[in-house]
Amino acid sequence: MTQAKIKTKEPPSLVEHSTLSRLRAKKRGKTANKILATATEMFAETGFGGSTMDELCSRSGVNKASIYYHFGDKAGLYEVALTELFKSVVEPVLKTVAQAQGSRNQLHAFIESFAQQASLTPTMPAVLMREIASGGMNMPIAAREQMQRLLFALKVILQQGEEDGIFKESDPLTTHFMILGSLCLFITSEPMRLAIPAEKKLDLSLDETIQQLTSMVEAALLIANKEDENV
């Protein structure tokens, strides 16, 4: 009963697999992409444990063995899905930040482009929150690295701003959590907020929230420059 299971056949190596499919982008046909997209949705909705391979079949319209052919097993699918998901959000954010000039504009670009990307791909904040809630122990290393790149980018911006004498001293991690935390909560809580019809009507749009958040973060970080405050 508690004996180790004997696997008669090794599942195809995950790394080998994802590398192969990465190398020939043409070759990862509609099927593999459909699987990945549907799986990502489901993982965001109900997590790893809450998602079943059978539902993935019916929702994606792909047969089960195809899934196992492409991704080895459920854990492998999760790994690929999360890594691509995080990359698809972090990469554009870093690109946008890199194009901005000056630490203040970079901070602004950081907040705004993360907000936009995460809102465009709301599965990402959902998965991120769920993963952190679990202690991040099932988070693939590659996905974790993406988040670390994001934190590092913010750290550089804040340091540069301090050196330029326009930002106060601040803790990068707290600031990072402040920005990501508010935006992830805002984006993922959308269905919940929409479900409470017009009881209190205290909802801003995403753009308004970005503005609010940006101005709050700037108020917290900027050194006494006179700013117009059109809240």
Next chain:
Amino acid sequence: MTQAKIKTKEPPSLVEHSTLSRLRAKKRGKTANKILATATEMFAETGFGGSTMDELCSRSGVNKASIYYHFGDKAGLYEVALTELFKSVVEPVLKTVAQAQGSRNQLHAFIESFAQQASLTPTMPAVLMREIASGGMNMPIAAREQMQRLLFALKVILQQGEEDGIFKESDPLTTHFMILGSLCLFITSEPMRLAIPAEKKLDLSLDETIQQLTSMVEAALLIANKEDENV
């Protein structure tokens, strides 16, 4: 196959059950509490779908039928666990806030006591994040109400502060997400942060983070009072 299952026996009504166990607090003996505590832990770790009743048995040392006797079914157990969990955090926060004098102290009390309670009961931020990530659709109404009480309390504080002329105009929801988001991320990410040994060493303690966060939120909200900034 797709026919509705015929249940031979109705499980004991959930409401009836929880009401009964609530009424006689003495009566909810060690067993029920052990079940609840272990279940809450597990739900925080791996969510509803990721938690199994068999593991709950082995981890709590309680037999399966006892669980079903006390809580009806898995969903019922989840409902009771979440409601009690959220109440156990929100109640003390509201009490502490009510004791503070003046909107600035109340804001401070809000942040600090939520941070302390959530850190004392880290299962709560974990479950909260996971639930919001799922769209909050499985969140028991009673648990949702607790969160709404919290938001309402902050709203009152912010409004009072505006009327007193010490707070800028601000959006309560964004501010709420900012405070809860940062703190929930900080608390739940602890295992992750501890796992990265001393690579970058950019971690503050909870108390330092509370200080940082409070001063950032205050900087964002307070109207140009000269403050000492010992960051």
Next chain:
DNA sequence: CAAAATTGTAACTAAATAGTTAAATTTTTC
């Protein structure tokens, strides 16, 4: 174009899982 590699399918298996049952034990109540 033919052999080989890749991509797809349906039916199957073994294990895990939620939930049940009937009877034993403990606690409450009269």
Next chain:
DNA sequence: GAAAAATTTAACTATTTAGTTACAATTTTG
């Protein structure tokens, strides 16, 4: 202290679930 009610137990069942297998169709490559 005995009847009744509440609580706990071990063994069982039906379903769901991850993962497999053998084979068919398609695509790639020499």
